[in-house]
Amino acid sequence: MIQRDYLIIGGGIGGGSVCEGIRQHDKKGSVTLVGGETFHPYKRWMLSKHFLRDKIPPSKKLPCMDERWYDTQKIEVRLGTVVTQFNIDRRLAVLGNGETIEFKKACLAMGSRPVRPQVAGFGLGNVIYLRTIRDALALREMSQSEKMIVVVGGGLLACEAAASLRQSKVKVAMMHRHPGLLNRYLDPETSAWVTEQFAKQGVTLLLDSSLNGFEGKTVLRNIQTKSGERVPAGVAVVACGSEPNLDIVRNTPLSGPHGSPVSDYLETEEKGIYAVGDLAFYPDRLLGGMRRQTHWENAREQGLVAGANITGKKRQRYEQIPYFWTEMFDLRLDFVGDFNVAPARVQLSGAYARSRFVLRYYQGEKLRGIVLCHHSANDVEAAKTELRQALGK
Ligand SMILES: Cc1cc2nc3c(=O)[nH]c(=O)nc-3n(C[C@H](O)[C@H](O)[C@H](O)COP(=O)(O)OP(=O)(O)OC[C@H]3O[C@@H](n4cnc5c(N)ncnc54)[C@H](O)[C@@H]3O)c2cc1C
Incomplete structure (x- = not known):
């Protein structure tokens, strides 16, 4: 049986960063990183942006760091391998190839997967759920010969994919159940402005339209809306949200309805077992x-914190202002703070017409979120400081 001090499950940015965090504090402990994909941790966020548009090969620009780093740090990386069973009491993990790893401490970093809407034809060929390099390569390939691609969804990923495909000169339609794009994050006026930008770029907008199903024998032919409309499409990109990959810990305290619950230190209720990134349900201090x-930065920072804590040589709380960004056509939007609740009041500085503005979202008198359009990294840092100060932290 293989024995390890640390077992990291999931080879995304979260898992990769845990390895970095460990090696900052423990140079010797034995570490194994197990990842279901065949690539070392890579910049997943590029898949819907430059990678889709610019047709760069996967080895260029995508890797988070030089693969040799893992060798020099004596970190064993098992790619194209999944953990199929995780025994908390015996501290054992079984791999897809039947091997077993006994570990002292572990970190769950299995990320999330796209939600597959439970409608007819959701598994047809040419219905793409964009998550991995393989998905992006398939979409790239299909987009070269396809006349019309329908993107289902109106959130960040849907907007980015639609914009990149349109920039690659493909005809694109977006089907979204709400009248405005990015409505989950933006106030109605700004959402309407973003929607207008998409229309100006030639994206056909099927708004207020709910998906009823995908039609076709083996590959997609039409998309059906709930109101009975049929939209011809040879490829659909479905971006209707994601769910945490928690199958291996289902029905244990490591899995809850909102993710894997962790403490301020990103430790689960099982001592020595941590969780980070897309699957961690953490207290926002x-x-x-x-x-x-x-979001990317959350997985990155949580990985570093959990990596430090898991060694037992540090005890650091995770304490970051939530942050994410998005890029679509020539728009760059940065989001600082909490966008889960619609703002009661919005303060706009700048002008939509110049595509350069800042929005401050308030709940009562409390500042809860800041959106920056076309601002610098320094401005984003200043917005984080402003929000911290407004929160009195
Ligand atoms: C196309 C796209 C664009 C994005 N753009 C942005 C952006 O612009 N800004 C932003 O902030 N965020 C963006 N995100 C979100 C960001 O990429 C994620 O938040 C981040 O990748 C989460 O990192 P993670 O390590 O938690 O999980 P993941 O990146 O999902 O990695 C988890 C890894 O674990 C593997 N795994 C799962 N189960 C097992 C198992 N049982 N055994 C072994 N391995 C397993 C998976 O195969 C995967 O490789 C984007 C996401 C996508 C898909």
Whole structure:
């Protein structure tokens, strides 16, 4: 049986960062990183942006760091391998190939997967759920010969994919059940402005339209809306949210309805077992309440904190203002704070017409979120400081 001091499950940015955090504090402990994909941790966020548009090969620009780092740090990386069973009491993990790893401490970093709407034809060929390099390569390939691609959804991923495909000169339609794009994050006026930008770029908008099903024998032919409309499409990109990959810990305290519950230190209720990134349901010490984020910087920072804590040589709380960004056409939006609740009041500085503005979202008198359009990294840092100060932290 293989024995390890640390077992990291999931080879995304969260898992990769846990390895970095460990090696900052423990140079010798034995570490194994098990990842279901065949790539070392890579910049997943690029898949809907440059990677889709610019047709760059996977080895270029995508890796988070030089693969040799893992060798020099004596971190064993098992790619294309999944953990199929995780025994908390015996501290054992069984891999897809039948091997067993006995570990002292572990970190769950299995991330999330796209939600597959339970409608007819959701598994047809040419219905793409964009999550991995393989999905993006398939979409790239299909987009070269396809006349019309329908993107289902109106959130961040849907907007990014639609914009990149449109920039690659493909005809694109977006089907969204709400009248405005990015409505989950933006106030109605700004959402309407973003929607207008998409229309100006030639994206056909099927708004207020709910998905009823995908039609076709083996590959997609039409998409059906609940109101009975049939939209011809050879490819659909479905971006209707994500759910945490918690199958291996289902029905244990490591899995809850909102993710894997962890403490301020990102430790689960099982001592020595941590959880980070898209699947961690953590206490937000700055904005209050419990939160699960599915954004890059959160997974990166949580990985570093959990990596340090798991060694037992550090005891650090995770205390970051939530942050994410998005890029679509020539728009760059940065989101600082909490966007789960619609703002009661919005303060706009700047102008939509110049595509350069800042929005401050308030709940009562309390500042809860800041959106920056076309601002610098320094401005984003200043917004984080402003929000911290407003929260009195
Ligand atoms: C196309 C796209 C664009 C995005 N753009 C942005 C953006 O612009 N800004 C932003 O802030 N965020 C963005 N995100 C979100 C961001 O990429 C995620 O929040 C981040 O990747 C989460 O990291 P993670 O390590 O928690 O999980 P993941 O990146 O999902 O990695 C988890 C890994 O674990 C593996 N795994 C799962 N189960 C097992 C198992 N049982 N055994 C072994 N391995 C397993 C998976 O195969 C996967 O490789 C984007 C996401 C996507 C899909």
